[in-house]
Amino acid sequence: MNTYASGFAGGALIGLSVALLMLLNGRIAGISGLVAGLGRDRGLRRWVDTAFVAGLIAGPAVFALITGAWPTMRFVAGLPILVVAGLLVGFGTRLGSGCTSGHGVAGLARLSPRSLAAVLTFLGSGMLTVALLRALV
Amino acid sequence: MTTALRLLAALAAGLTFGLGLSLSGMLDPARVQGFLDVTGAFDGRQAWDPTLAFVLGGAVSVAGLGYVLARRLPRPAFAPAFELPTNRRIDRPLIGGAALFGIGWGLSGLCPGPAVAALSTGALPVAVFVAAMLVGMMAHHRFAARA
DSSP: OOHHHHHHHHHHHHHHHHHHHHHHHOOOOOHHHHHHHHTTOOHHHHHHHHHHHHHHHHHHHHHHHHHSSOOOOOOOSOHHHHHHHHHHHHHHHHHTTOOIIIIIIIIHHTTOHHHHHHHHHHHHHHHHHHHHHHHHO | OHHHHHHHHHHHHHHHHHHHHHHHTTTOHHHHHHHHOOSTTTTTSSOOOTHHHHHHHHHHHHHHHHHHHHHTSSSOSSSSSOOOOOOOOOOHHHHHHHHHHHHHHHHHSOOHHHHHHGGGGTOHHHHHHHHHHHHHHHHHHHHHHHO
């Protein structure tokens, strides 16, 4: 399968997951929100969200079992930059109430203007950041 | 019974998400950054990588169908009600937060879903990124409590 086809097929699986979580459990599949909620929520909700995150983490391992190879990962930044990036992603996704999944997939699928504004903003700032990175480094 | 089904549904949805990310190529920071690198094509350094747009297209189409279906149902199968965001304001926290997130995403080629999923690969850079991300989330929690 070529890269675009597997991208689309993988995307469809992600969309299926988002649809299932809404149809079965009534929840938006936003990863930053679910992960942040693990530290705050109590009772059943915490267990349910833990189950989702456990499944998410198992995903690449199950993929490796099925295909015989782990998904490719080529890191583009050293550890100090990854720390800075991680802090920005953690703080920014909470301040902005979502990331590529919650705003990008679920929000756009709901035709939410708020999510569209967030998506255009993080795509824009991401592209600007990479452009500056390429120009300066 | 419903509780067990709800847990199982969450686990299955999480697994499907992780498999989708793995198949899509979006666990690869170089590929994600290649999508964000729109100036690379102009100076011939690196061809633009449109894969992320195909992933987003596939994901939004299928999720959209699911949401259309959800709108016709009185309630989800294993929970009392659909939980939908009520905030519709496009305000400064939304835009500021998304802008900060985009900077971190561009620097690393990582966002929360792929980073958390990739913890199972045991790669050290992923663990470092996720640890910093959790610290960033906790920092926001404190900041929000004070504001």
